[in-house]
Amino acid sequence: MDEERFNMALRKFLKEVGVTSQREIEKVVRDGKAPGDVLRVKMTLTSSDGSLDHVVEGEIPTG
Structure with a gap:
């Protein structure tokens, strides 16, 4: 594996x-589609072969 290229x-x-x-987050907030004072977000990172499944919430x- 070429580490630098990777x-x-x-x-x-x-x-x-x-x-x-x-x-996308700025657009939702600007368009008033985020009710309240906090936008709860969740990012899911997956790979098509199923070897990666990582979730970040905030x-x-x-x-």
């Missing part, structure tokens, strides 16, 4: 996930 590809993927996720203050 790390570059991984960082590129994570950057895309982060940027697009932030945009709360984002909106008010």
Whole structure:
């Protein structure tokens, strides 16, 4: 395995996930679709071959 190439590809993927996720969260809050002062979020990371299943949950203050 080419460690440098792998790390570059991984960082590129994570950057895309982060940027697009932030945009979607901002849109929900801006459009008033997040009732209350906290947006409860959940991110699920899976792979198509089933070898990866990771869940992160959190709360984002909106008010």
